[in-house]
Amino acid sequence: MKTLFTLLISAFLITACSQGNAQENMTVNDLHAIPFNDDESKVVLDVRTAQEYAEGKIPGSENLDVLKTDLFTTSIKKLDKDKTYYVICRSGSRSLKAATQMKEAGFKNVINITGGMQAWGAANFPVEK
Template identity: 40%
Template sequence: MKNFFISLLIGIVFFSACNRAVNNEPQVAVSDFVEIRQENPNAIVLDVRTPGEFNGGTMEGAVNINVMDDSFTEEVEKLDKDATVMVFCKSGGRSAKAKQKLVDLGFTKVVDLEGGITDWKKAGGKVIIPQQ
């Protein structure tokens, strides 16, 4: 019986920690972002900066949909609402707005990178120049 309660407690803590990083936490650190991305290899990595910023360097596999563009809602509506969506911008401000819009549109698993690509680079994250 004691083992049952210990297992139950561990399960609750584990589930809470995973759920915390997705949707409930305003933003996650680079290390958590990397871990969540590794656990979700089919996640959509969404760069919400301008096309010019995106073309200057982004994360590998990232899709660019500018949160400040009038077509943002229309474009993100094309994405799978059940997929894990990992958003980032330059420093975290625009991605927080994008995350809220995504959640409001019914996306259930949204992760926002704290410090944006700026902190990503500082932590040694790989940056690529997208093919045009």
């Protein structure tokens, strides 16, 4: 009986810990529907290269290149962990990596944007240069 109880508690703890780090995803349609209205608690974080970012970005977004690993790691330490970050890249792969790293660093509200800027552009949502 004690062994069964220990196994159940262990299973519960493993599940609870893994759910705490579960990755949230959102489509570009969902992101576009969010009213940002100068709400500083919400940040669109574009993790593409500076060159990609300069070619077209979501208005009001911030850029932090995830491929510059050391700089990215150092830079996220300076970000406000209480804000909600909507992380986007070209297609969704780098943003998933960045969002996972941010969650592991203690950020509570990090959402990966699936489809990335390719999906954003395909939906004809606003892009600025």
